[in-house]
Amino acid sequence: MNRHTTRVTVRYGETDQMGFVHHRVYLLYFEHGRTSMMKALGCPYGQMEKDGAFLPVTEVGLKFKAPARFEDEIEIATTVQSVTAARVIFAYEVRKVVDDTLLCEGFTVLGSIGANGVAKRLPAGLVETLKGELA
Amino acid sequence: MNRHTTRVTVRYGETDQMGFVHHRVYLLYFEHGRTSMMKALGCPYGQMEKDGAFLPVTEVGLKFKAPARFEDEIEIATTVQSVTAARVIFAYEVRKVVDDTLLCEGFTVLGSIGANGVAKRLPAGLVETLKGELA
Amino acid sequence: MNRHTTRVTVRYGETDQMGFVHHRVYLLYFEHGRTSMMKALGCPYGQMEKDGAFLPVTEVGLKFKAPARFEDEIEIATTVQSVTAARVIFAYEVRKVVDDTLLCEGFTVLGSIGANGVAKRLPAGLVETLKGELA
Amino acid sequence: MNRHTTRVTVRYGETDQMGFVHHRVYLLYFEHGRTSMMKALGCPYGQMEKDGAFLPVTEVGLKFKAPARFEDEIEIATTVQSVTAARVIFAYEVRKVVDDTLLCEGFTVLGSIGANGVAKRLPAGLVETLKGELA
Numbered sequence: 001m002n003r004h005t006t007r008v009t010v011r012y013g014e015t016d017q018m019g020f021v022h023h024r025v026y027l028l029y030f031e032h033g034r035t036s037m038m039k040a041l042g043c044p045y046g047q048m049e050k051d052g053a054f055l056p057v058t059e060v061g062l063k064f065k066a067p068a069r070f071e072d073e074i075e076i077a078t079t080v081q082s083v084t085a086a087r088v089i090f091a092y093e094v095r096k097v098v099d100d101t102l103l104c105e106g107f108t109v110l111g112s113i114g115a116n117g118v119a120k121r122l123p124a125g126l127v128e129t130l131k132g133e134l135a
Numbered sequence: 136m137n138r139h140t141t142r143v144t145v146r147y148g149e150t151d152q153m154g155f156v157h158h159r160v161y162l163l164y165f166e167h168g169r170t171s172m173m174k175a176l177g178c179p180y181g182q183m184e185k186d187g188a189f190l191p192v193t194e195v196g197l198k199f200k201a202p203a204r205f206e207d208e209i210e211i212a213t214t215v216q217s218v219t220a221a222r223v224i225f226a227y228e229v230r231k232v233v234d235d236t237l238l239c240e241g242f243t244v245l246g247s248i249g250a251n252g253v254a255k256r257l258p259a260g261l262v263e264t265l266k267g268e269l270a
Numbered sequence: 271m272n273r274h275t276t277r278v279t280v281r282y283g284e285t286d287q288m289g290f291v292h293h294r295v296y297l298l299y300f301e302h303g304r305t306s307m308m309k310a311l312g313c314p315y316g317q318m319e320k321d322g323a324f325l326p327v328t329e330v331g332l333k334f335k336a337p338a339r340f341e342d343e344i345e346i347a348t349t350v351q352s353v354t355a356a357r358v359i360f361a362y363e364v365r366k367v368v369d370d371t372l373l374c375e376g377f378t379v380l381g382s383i384g385a386n387g388v389a390k391r392l393p394a395g396l397v398e399t400l401k402g403e404l405a
Numbered sequence: 406m407n408r409h410t411t412r413v414t415v416r417y418g419e420t421d422q423m424g425f426v427h428h429r430v431y432l433l434y435f436e437h438g439r440t441s442m443m444k445a446l447g448c449p450y451g452q453m454e455k456d457g458a459f460l461p462v463t464e465v466g467l468k469f470k471a472p473a474r475f476e477d478e479i480e481i482a483t484t485v486q487s488v489t490a491a492r493v494i495f496a497y498e499v500r501k502v503v504d505d506t507l508l509c510e511g512f513t514v515l516g517s518i519g520a521n522g523v524a525k526r527l528p529a530g531l532v533e534t535l536k537g538e539l540a
């Protein structure tokens with residue numbers, strides 16, 4: 001299994017009045033892990049959109065294990081769980097760097113559409129690349 | 136089954152460059168539906184925190200069915216799916232008001248902790264009230 | 271002076287660990303007030319973009335007078351302060367509904383560009399309508 | 406003048422349907438620049454709150470010069486513009502790393518309160534440290 005990792009520091013505006021990172025923010029962390037992985041693999045998502053290939057998120061699942069807090073440095077580990085011509089599933093683990101505590105784990109399913117919003121096959125090059133990353 | 140509904144209008148800052156509401160935003164819509172329901176039931180969540188009862192989100196699942204867009208009026212329907220002394224599960228449907236299109240459905244699991252972050256039983260009054268809302 | 275008002279309830283995810291609405295959120299409230307006013311005046315901003323007229327924000331100023339908190343109902347009052355063919359300035363006051371406390375006041379300057387990103391004159395109909403709203 | 410710089414990559418969820426980073430996001434970038442500078446100076450803001458010193462934002466001003474886009478690497482340069490026992494003013498420049506384009510410049514005024522919300526003097530150590538950073 002090929003894991004891609006990237007790090008971010010928790011921003012103040014990502015906390016809520018409970019004193020923890022608000023749960024919606026992990027979807028931004030997942031997205032950052034996924035797009036960072038695609039860039040590292042030579043398939044930057046921004047370029048894909050310019051080429052007319054859009055990957056909307058169609059399903060997500062997240063389990064929160066421990067709270068992240070302001071100024072925590074966290075690491076997002078991203079893996080490819082499944083790839084077909086119609087969809088990709090990425091899985092994620094978010095951990096606190098200082099002591100490796102698991103904060104959140106989850107997955108996102110991405111579909112594939114064109115600029116007109118109609119379903120179309122994922123770019124062949126992307127499918128091949130992501131298959132090479134499967135466990 | 137007792138459904139609680141509330142409406143919001145999609146804000147510009149909730150869209151992304153695909154032209155749709157970004158998927159993280161539905162967690163804010165769910166939260167708005169849930170807290171609006173609790174308020175309508177006489178158990179406003181803000182007061183619960185003042186009384187030392189905190190309900191962190193421990194798990195979520197969302198399926199995206201159709202995109203919401205800027206200025207769409209949407210309706211969030213919230214139901215109670217399960218209640219114990221340790222956790223509550225809410226389910227949600229988000230629909231476009233103009234034509235009732237289903238945009239997103241999902242659930243959130245909420246745990247129960249005290250101000251010190253340690254697990255504790257949900258307030259008995261809340262459990263009783265939410266049980267009265269079960270299907 | 272023609273004031274347009276609209277109301278929203280503070281969402282949990284809009285608070286930060288200080289227990290207040292995070293300051294960035296007021297820009298979303300301003301935007302909601304402004305787009306709500308434009309819609310009420312028969313010039314919905316979503317339609318303008320479809321017609322190729324984009325109004326990016328080029329400058330903002332905000333003063334925070336008192337904190338808003340979770341579940342507060344707030345009212346956003348929007349007025350047109352200045353209109354030319356090249357830019358519009360809107361001013362805002364955000365108040366707590368329950369006791370009319372002033373929470374935040376500020377302004378946004380909006381420029382005018384086409385779909386290609388190049389500066390162009392604001393739609394004549396919009397300029398005329400907004401001039402009718404000046405103090 | 407002592408400039409502190411830090412870098413971030415634009416996230417997809419920070420864009421809006423115009424295809425640019427939404428203007429509210431620059432307040433998160435400014436905040437990240439400011440808290441990163443305070444940490445580098447040995448006065449991490451998270452610790453200050455634990456010690457009972459809170460610095461709410463009381464005023465901001467931003468001018469947007471050019472749009473940032475998804476996947477742009479940007480640099481936030483932060484400087485201290487003014488310090489008294491009651492407030493600090495930070496100034497910011499956000500630039501695109503690849504070609505040094507100025508994207509946004511602005512300032513934030515921070516006041517000083519205790520855990521009870523009442524105004525109090527800034528910690529003496531912080532005032533001294535920040536004075537050492539003045540131009």
